[in-house]
Amino acid sequence: xxxxxxxxxxxxxxxxxxxxxxxxxxxxxxxxxxxxxxxxxxxxxxxxxxxxxxxxxxxxxxxxxxxxxxxxxxxxxxxxxxxxxxxxxxxxxxxxxxxxxxxxxxxxxxxxxxxxxxxxxxxxxxxxxxxxxxxxxxxxxxxxxxxxxxxxxxxxxxxxxxxxxxxxxxxxxxxxxxxxxxxxxxxxxxxxxxxxxxxxxxxxxxxxxxxxxxxxxxxxxxxxxxxxxxxxxxxxxxxxxxxxxxxxxxxxxxxxxxxxxxxxxxxxxxxxxxxxxxxxxxxxxxxxxxxxxxxxxxxxxxxxxxxxxxxxxxxxxxxxxxxxxxxxxxxxxxxxxxxxxxxxxxxxxxxxxxxxxxxxxxxxxxxxxxxxxxxxxx
DNA sequence: AACTGTTTTCCTGGTT
DNA sequence: AAACCAGGAAAACAGT
Numbered sequence: 001x002x003x004x005x006x007x008x009x010x011x012x013x014x015x016x017x018x019x020x021x022x023x024x025x026x027x028x029x030x031x032x033x034x035x036x037x038x039x040x041x042x043x044x045x046x047x048x049x050x051x052x053x054x055x056x057x058x059x060x061x062x063x064x065x066x067x068x069x070x071x072x073x074x075x076x077x078x079x080x081x082x083x084x085x086x087x088x089x090x091x092x093x094x095x096x097x098x099x100x101x102x103x104x105x106x107x108x109x110x111x112x113x114x115x116x117x118x119x120x121x122x123x124x125x126x127x128x129x130x131x132x133x134x135x136x137x138x139x140x141x142x143x144x145x146x147x148x149x150x151x152x153x154x155x156x157x158x159x160x161x162x163x164x165x166x167x168x169x170x171x172x173x174x175x176x177x178x179x180x181x182x183x184x185x186x187x188x189x190x191x192x193x194x195x196x197x198x199x200x201x202x203x204x205x206x207x208x209x210x211x212x213x214x215x216x217x218x219x220x221x222x223x224x225x226x227x228x229x230x231x232x233x234x235x236x237x238x239x240x241x242x243x244x245x246x247x248x249x250x251x252x253x254x255x256x257x258x259x260x261x262x263x264x265x266x267x268x269x270x271x272x273x274x275x276x277x278x279x280x281x282x283x284x285x286x287x288x289x290x291x292x293x294x295x296x297x298x299x300x301x302x303x304x305x306x307x308x309x310x311x312x313x314x315x316x317x318x319x320x321x322x323x324x325x326x327x328x329x330x331x332x333x334x335x336x337x338x339x340x341x342x343x344x345x346x347x348x349x350x351x352x353x354x355x356x357x358x359x360x361x362x363x364x365x366x367x368x369x370x371x372x373x374x375x376x377x378x
Numbered sequence: 379a380a381c382t383g384t385t386t387t388c389c390t391g392g393t394t
Numbered sequence: 395a396a397a398c399c400a401g402g403a404a405a406a407c408a409g410t
Contacts, residue, residue, distance in 0.1 A: 315397090326385090330386095341401070356398055
């Protein structure tokens with residue numbers, strides 16, 4: 001069996017369509033204005049900001065995070081399925097892609113049995129569960145909106161402006177809805193604890209071994225290919241008259257010596273930044289094997305498809321894209337290429353001497369060979 | 379908490 | 395000169 005499924009890859013690359021190098025902003029929901037009334041209760045929008053699903057699909061998924069599954073488009077459904085396919089390294093070579101082309105209403109009509117028939121016992125069950133959870137989450141969202149509105153009106157009442165309400169809903173919510181949030185990371189949330197995570201044991205109930213995210217296909221089996229990161233939103237942790245602390249992301253790697261931005265040096269709480277998602281080489285591979293999803297940007301091309309030799313056509317654009325994926329706007333080809341050079345030692349890439357911007361996949365990279373992909377590039 | 383793996387950042391020096 | 399390439403060093407951060 002091929003190590004990575006075609007569907008998975010197609011959908012991974014569908015993500016590319018969302019990355020517009022030329023455009024100013026990555027496709028992410030605009031953070032809602034922090035409540036200036038100093039209420040740290042997350043606004044409903046914050047609450048539901050699923051800015052990071054565990055894999056590369058995050059940008060896409062952010063588009064439909066607060067939608068009722070009933071109103072999902074076909075694309076949304078596809079993305080949702082891909083999340084589970086990729087997250088589990090599900091081998092979808094046996095899965096008919098046509099199964100995945102349906103809109104939200106159609107999806108919601110399916111029974112559990114139908115899903116199992118279409119996607120198999122494991123994935124089908126998982127999709128069914130996820131669907132139920134997302135529906136529940138949507139309902140919760142609606143409830144929260146009401147609560148949010150209520151609280152805002154409530155807080156407008158002057159005599160109540162010094163009331164402090166702490167962790168009102170936390171217990172109920174974490175008990176009842178933990179599974180709902182399981183796959184999501186809520187940025188802009190104050191972490192419950194220093195490290196920003198809840199203990200896993202608290203909510204192992206719903207998914208159990210089902211969501212065992214393993215990646216047998218990647219050379220780095222220990223990698224965080226599909227790592228999940230989540231924390232609970234503190235649904236009603238209200239601090240009236242308390243400044244909402246801005247958490248600055250410190251950024252990875254060695255701190256820039258001559259950073260233009262002094263905030264770069266400010267210490268911050270360990271940011272729960274984006275899970276790694278795919279590795280760089282996989283990201284590159286995916287651009288190559290699905291050029292049709294690059295918005296006609298011709299970012300890279302195969303020099304020798306069979307041998308796995310490829311070339312960067314727009315090195316900085318690719319770097320920007322990679323940066324967007326890693327939420328790092330200062331990514332450059334210079335830095336990206338350093339990471340690429342580290343792959344030589346691990347034989348994920350082989351050296352190609354004397355040819356600028358040309359690299360070659362090595363024996364420890366997978367998913368690019370013609371036979372593997374089922375695609376036939378030039 | 380220590381350790382490992384994978385980048386990210388910076389840098390010096392070389393090549394095209 | 396600009397854009398790359400090579401790698402060392404150090405740091406950040408996630409996962410174990």
